[in-house]
Each structure stands twice: as C-alpha cells, then as structure tokens.
Amino acid sequence: MRASLTSRLQTSSAQITKVYGMLLLGLMVAMCLSVTTLVGINALHNTHQQAHNVLKGLRDTYVLNRDDWYWWRVGSPVDSRSTFIRVTTETPKKDTVSTRHTKDFVKKTADAKKIFGDLYFSQDAGFYYYMTTTQKVQDGKQTVSAKYQLWMSLTNAVNLLLTLLRIISGLMLLFFLLGTGFIYGLAKRLNRPLVNLTQYTKVLNDNNWSQAVDSLPVPTKPTEVRELSIEFNQLLHSINQQAENDRQFVSNVSHELKTPIAGIRGHVELIQRHGKRDPKMVPDALAVIDRESLRMQRMIESLLNLSHASQLTIDRQPTDLVPLVAKVVGDYQRQIAQDIMLVADDSVRRRVNSATVEQIFLALLNNAGKYSPPTGIITVRVTNKEISVSDVGPGISNGDKARVFERFYRGSQTGANSTVKGTGLGLAIVKQLVALNHGDIQILDNQPTGSRFLMHFPTDS
Numbered sequence: 001m002r003a004s005l006t007s008r009l010q011t012s013s014a015q016i017t018k019v020y021g022m023l024l025l026g027l028m029v030a031m032c033l034s035v036t037t038l039v040g041i042n043a044l045h046n047t048h049q050q051a052h053n054v055l056k057g058l059r060d061t062y063v064l065n066r067d068d069w070y071w072w073r074v075g076s077p078v079d080s081r082s083t084f085i086r087v088t089t090e091t092p093k094k095d096t097v098s099t100r101h102t103k104d105f106v107k108k109t110a111d112a113k114k115i116f117g118d119l120y121f122s123q124d125a126g127f128y129y130y131m132t133t134t135q136k137v138q139d140g141k142q143t144v145s146a147k148y149q150l151w152m153s154l155t156n157a158v159n160l161l162l163t164l165l166r167i168i169s170g171l172m173l174l175f176f177l178l179g180t181g182f183i184y185g186l187a188k189r190l191n192r193p194l195v196n197l198t199q200y201t202k203v204l205n206d207n208n209w210s211q212a213v214d215s216l217p218v219p220t221k222p223t224e225v226r227e228l229s230i231e232f233n234q235l236l237h238s239i240n241q242q243a244e245n246d247r248q249f250v251s252n253v254s255h256e257l258k259t260p261i262a263g264i265r266g267h268v269e270l271i272q273r274h275g276k277r278d279p280k281m282v283p284d285a286l287a288v289i290d291r292e293s294l295r296m297q298r299m300i301e302s303l304l305n306l307s308h309a310s311q312l313t314i315d316r317q318p319t320d321l322v323p324l325v326a327k328v329v330g331d332y333q334r335q336i337a338q339d340i341m342l343v344a345d346d347s348v349r350r351r352v353n354s355a356t357v358e359q360i361f362l363a364l365l366n367n368a369g370k371y372s373p374p375t376g377i378i379t380v381r382v383t384n385k386e387i388s389v390s391d392v393g394p395g396i397s398n399g400d401k402a403r404v405f406e407r408f409y410r411g412s413q414t415g416a417n418s419t420v421k422g423t424g425l426g427l428a429i430v431k432q433l434v435a436l437n438h439g440d441i442q443i444l445d446n447q448p449t450g451s452r453f454l455m456h457f458p459t460d461s
C-alpha cells in the first residue's frame with residue numbers, strides 16, 4: 001500500500017501538481033500579505049490623519065474652558081465609542097473635561113507598550129493611537145495653558161482587517177484546491193500518452209509483438225507527446241520488422257542447410273549399406289559428400305561474414321580507389337574465364353575503409369562472374385562520375401531489384417539457370433559493407449543486357 005502510494009506521488013502528474021501547488025500557494029500567500037499590509041498601512045495612515053485633524057480642530061477652536069468644550073462637542077463628528085479626548089486647562093485653577101468613557105479607556109492603557117510612533121498596544125485596550133499637544137493663549141491679563149490628549153481605538157480597524165484576512169484566506173484555499181485539482185487533471189491527460197507508452201513497453205517485454213505494432217494512439221496535442229508517439233510507433237514497426245526478418249532468416253538458414261545435410265547423410269547411409277558389395281559407388285558418394293560439405297562451409301563462412309559486418313566498426317580514411325580496385329581486378333582476373341575491363345580516372349579519392357572496399361568489389365566481381373557467359377566482358381568503372389561493376393548476364397527484373405540484397409534471396413533467374421550456385425548472402429554482405437562506409441548502392445539495367453551495380457561513397461573532405 002505504501003509502495004503504491006509512493007509510486008503515485010512520484011509520477012510526473014503528481015510532481016507537476018506539487019510544483020504548481022507550491023507556486024500557487026506562495027503566490028497567494030504573497031498576495032494575501034501584500035493586501036493585508038497595504039490595507040493595514042492605509043488604515044493606520046487614515047487613523048493618524050484623523051487624530052491629527054481632531055487635535056488641530058481643538059487647537060483652532062481654542063477650547064480653553066467648559067463653554068468652549070460644549071460648543072466644540074456640539075459641532076464635532078467624533079465617535080465617542082472609539083475616540084477618547086481629554087482637555088486639561090491650567091489657569092490659576094486647573095480644570096479637566098473629556099468625552100464619555102475616556103476615564104475607563106485610559107485605565108485600560110495602564111500596561112500599554114509603544115509599538116512605533118503614536119501606535120500603542122495594551123492587553124485590555126488592544127491597539128490604539130495616542131496623540132497629545134499643548135497650547136498657550138493670552139486671555140486678557142492671564143495666560144491660559146491647555147493640554148489636549150487623544151486616544152483613538154483601533155479595535156474596529158483590526159477587526160475589519162482580520163475579517164478581510166479570513167475572507168482572503170478562504171478564497172485562497174478555494175482557489176488552491178480548484179487550481180491544484182485542475183492542474184492534476186490536466187497533467188494526467190497530457191501524460192496519458194506517456195502512460196500508454198509504458199504499457200506498450202511492458203507488452204514488448206512480454207514478447208507480445210503482434211499486440212503492439214503501430215497500435216499506440218497518436219494524440220493531436222501536446223506536440224512533444226505526439227511526436228514521441230509517432231517515433232515510438234516507428235520504433236515498434238522497425239522492431240517487429242527486424243523480428244520478422246530474424247525469424248525468416250532462421251527459417252532460410254534451416255532450409256538451406258537441410259539440402260546439403262540430407263545429401264551427406266543419404267550418401268553416408270548408401271556407403272554403409274552398399275559400400276562393401278559395390279566399392280565402385282564409394283568414390284562418387286564421397287564426391288557428393290565433399291561437394292555438399294564444401295557448400296555448407298561456404299554458407300557458414302558467409303553467415304559469419306554477414307554477422308561480422310553487422311557489428312563491425314571501421315576506420316575510414318581518404319583513399320585513392322583506382323590502385324586499390326586495380327589490384328582487386330588483377331587478382332580476380334586469374335580466377336574467372338570472363339575478361340574484366342577496368343575504366344578508371346587517374347585518381348578517385350573517397351573516404352572509405354580499404355579492406356571493406358576490397359571485399360565489396362570481390363563480391364560484386366564474383367556475382368558478375370556467376371551470371372555472365374564465359375565470353376562476356378565484366379566492366380568495372382572507377383571514375384569521379386561513376387563507381388560501378390557491370391555484367392552481361394540475364395539481368396535482374398524490377399521485382400527482384402528491391403529484394404536481391406536480402407539474405408538468401410537469389411532472384412527468379414536462379415530457377416531458369418540452375419547451374420548458378422551460391423548461398424544468396426553475397427549481395428547482403430555487400431549492402432552491409434557499403435552502409436558501413438556511409439555509402440549507398442543501387443541496381444540499374446546494363447545495356448544491351450545485364451546489370452550494373454552503381455555505388456556512391458563520401459568524398460575526401
């Protein structure tokens with residue numbers, strides 16, 4: 001249970017939601033603090049300005065006695081429930097007047113502590129503003145000294161600020177829940193194709209190839225996931241194609257090996273049964289065994305070469321192909337009846353691996369020698385315009401041209417000419433070696449008859 005929960009918390013959807021939630025929460029807390037701070041500062045400023053105006057009104061009205069106080073109170077809009085004023089005058093006789101509840105409020109401020117400026121705090125009175133000012137006025141022959149004191153309670157402002165804070169916090173919580181829920185759902189929807197990729201990968205791991213080929217749905221958005229799905233489908237197709245090729249390869253190898261093995265075992269049994277009674281048939285049987293075993297040897301060597309070529313890493317260097325190919329042509333000319341004509345420029349430089357290029361031309365010359373008549377001419381061209389090997393054999397049909405580079409495929413002409421022997425692996429090896437040299441090869445019709453294998457290799461640059 002814990003492992004499943006931990007796994008869900010580590011999904012990309014959960015991680016995206018977590019990051020978004022933290023950003024959203026941080027943003028909302030910052031906004032909440034900013035709003036409450038601005039509202040609080042504005043409230044303090046307004047309170048300070050209001051207290052200052054009240055004291056200024058007392059000074060401007062010259063509240064120096066009870067009559068002045070009475071008329072000032074009649075015209076004053078001061079709320080006696082939150083604003084408390086006391087005026088103390090000193091003449092030969094001291095006199096004090098105040099608003100209602102001033103005495104009770106002042107008692108509550110006995111333990112008050114100054115916060116900053118004119119702002120104070122008391123356990124009983126809460127936050128309040130306290131301001132005082134004095135004034136001396138010449139009244140006839142006597143000087144009257146007045147002291148004006150003002151206490152302005154901030155309880156209502158604090159309560160309003162707390163209410164605002166609760167409302168903002170509630171809205172924050174609501175939007176936080178809605179926002180994270182929306183983002184989680186959106187992240188899950190965007191990640192659904194990735195989940196499908198994981199599921200199909202598990203299918204591949206179970207070797208259920210047929211259930212996975214090109215069956216992954218491709219979403220229209222987001223673009224990255226769409227492109228990933230397309231590439232994954234192409235990968236699945238390539239994997240299945242390779243698996244099918246491997247199965248076909250094993251089937252072809254089994255089929256090709258059955259014939260020589262059957263011939264060898266048949267003649268071995270023939271010798272065992274009739275060798276003593278008919279010694280004359282033994283040399284013929286041994287000749288067949290020798291021929292079929294040699295055929296198996298060549299096939300196995302070709303398979304090993306093909307396997308080696310598929311895993312080979314080669315070092316390509318700038319190479320002049322003319323002397324390299326001329327040597328191959330000279331050596332091979334002694335092995336076949338056909339004449340080989342070399343058409344070459346003075347120098348043709350390509351970036352290739354010399355050893356693999358020799359193998360390529362040997363294989364193509366061997367293929368041309370099989371299908372060309374003994375009096376035919378094989379043409380090898382190594383020029384800056386063309387690198388090719390041409391024969392004058394029966395040619396290759398358009399249907400066969402696309403398949404002759406497949407392993408064990410020998411083309412329809414083999415049936416018509418059963419004397420042409422081979423394993424069907426030579427051209428597959430050529431194709432692999434050309435690809436290793438970063439080149440390409442194609443088959444064209446030779447005129448008036450035959451085939452032309454045209455190759456392209458990277459230039460020396």
